[in-house]
Amino acid sequence: MSKEYEKYVNIDGVALYTKVIKGKKDSPVIIMDAGYGDYSKAWYQVAERIIEYGTVLLYDRAGLGKSEKSPNARISSEMVKELKELLQQLQLKPPYILIGHSFGGINVRLFASFYPEETAGLILIDSTPENYRDDFLPIMSPEFQEAYYKQFIYEGTYEEFMSSLYEAGLHCKSIGNIPLVIVAAGKKAFYSSEAQVKWLQMQKELLQLSNNHRLIIAPNSGHYIQRDEPEYVIEAARWVLSHM
Template sequence: MRIASAAAGSLEDLMLAKIRTPVAAVLCCVGLGAGVAGCDGDAMENWDPFAASTPSASSASSASSAPTAAAAAISGTEKITVAGRSVNVSCSGEPVEGGPVVVLMHGGGDGLDKMASLQKTLSGKHRVCSYDRLGAGKSDQPDGPQDLAASGRILTGVLDRVAGKAPVVLAGHSLGGLIAARYAPDHQDRVKGLVLLDATPPTMMNDIEKAIPKSAEGPAAELRAQNLAIFQGQNPEKLVIPDGPVRSAGDIPVEVVRHGKPYLEALPEYGPRLERAWAAGQRKWLALSGRSTLSTAAGSEHYIYVDEPGVAVQAVDRVTDQARSR
């Protein structure tokens, strides 16, 4: 069953329910933010959010080593080793003197291939890279549950390899946006700009618990249970995602772009509450910087960079230009 554009993949299946309704197609976006094989995708019905992943030999949480000066620039897609793990990375576009490297971060349940068209467009003006997080796309599976610090260490290793000492702008969709926003405050030396495309709100668990009470029944009850399970680590990346306050990432340019089509309202009875909670969650991300702005992609549901790619491209262009001038 496909349920959410904002839920990290598992909502699309709404677990074992397999309810095929118009509502299901809408709700896949309530949780983390993407879709397994994409919310628009095919292989959703056979995806089991509780299926065990095959563990790899080395730990995902160990620190990565800095790149050597001899490391060749990546062109196209290739596997790199970070903390002993194989990570799938794609880079394109020419470096711009003094300019940041743009790093795209996919939503939960997706992979770098989902953002390939956006990367191609941006590469006309910028050096752009993307990567599959552990448990996503063609990267290794995590050994066990991950926290945001472990996911951040993999991101650091990727940045070491693809950007070296150059500044970076992180552009994240849904769960990728949340990870970028949590990472930036601790890495102000290299993260010089953020673009959050309908990023998972910082208090999503609490938002869902308030919007859909325990007394709810039917699809709403399943949606609630599924999302809470996702945030507790029952997702492809085995990532545990706690609620938390928004910390400052410094005086960097930040663009928060939220969806304009109220697709979450399709959930009977509780949909309007979910829409209001999502909108409030987008506003919370403005606390990242005194230079934060919020805009609405009027014609988009959750996948803004698919529904209105021009909006996403322009947001990245603006932030990158501002980051270059700092």
């Protein structure tokens, strides 16, 4: 039987919603960071299955889900700072396995780069590459590009989002031998065959972040692999644990 508790953590006067789920093992702490504008509900299908391997932390970043808005910049370095403080207040000690979906992948990469000694593993689920705008977006249809630029109303601005990608490019050169799994979607909606090939190529390029890595392609998944084929996220967690 798992035990779970919900708590609001005060960071700089802002109440952030957290849910901690404990199974048989207290350690490692498995942190799940959702995509841009998304929150903890994105992980519900997989969280209850992954507690077999440790303690799971789900949380809503500021301004999303049940968390209050923050006056601080909505850039990755600020989000990592808030996450670090949140972990300390919840007394969730390292080692951490960080799982980031989409934009959440930028956040967890930055966390691993800032705190490598606390990071036991990294799992990037269809994560945003820092060169997305320059190398990928131009091959997509005008309609897709227009929709892409219009989405930046939920969590920070387009400029803040691009600042986060810049931070990843600046700080996330290598995480050494920390176990890394890239889980990539093999069946993305609205992608031409050319775009799908390019996307998988860019996901493979993220492998160079670690000398200790694995690529998993979810053949029938769209962007939300943790919903479409959650077994690949579980497989990634197992691999990381066996290579720690």
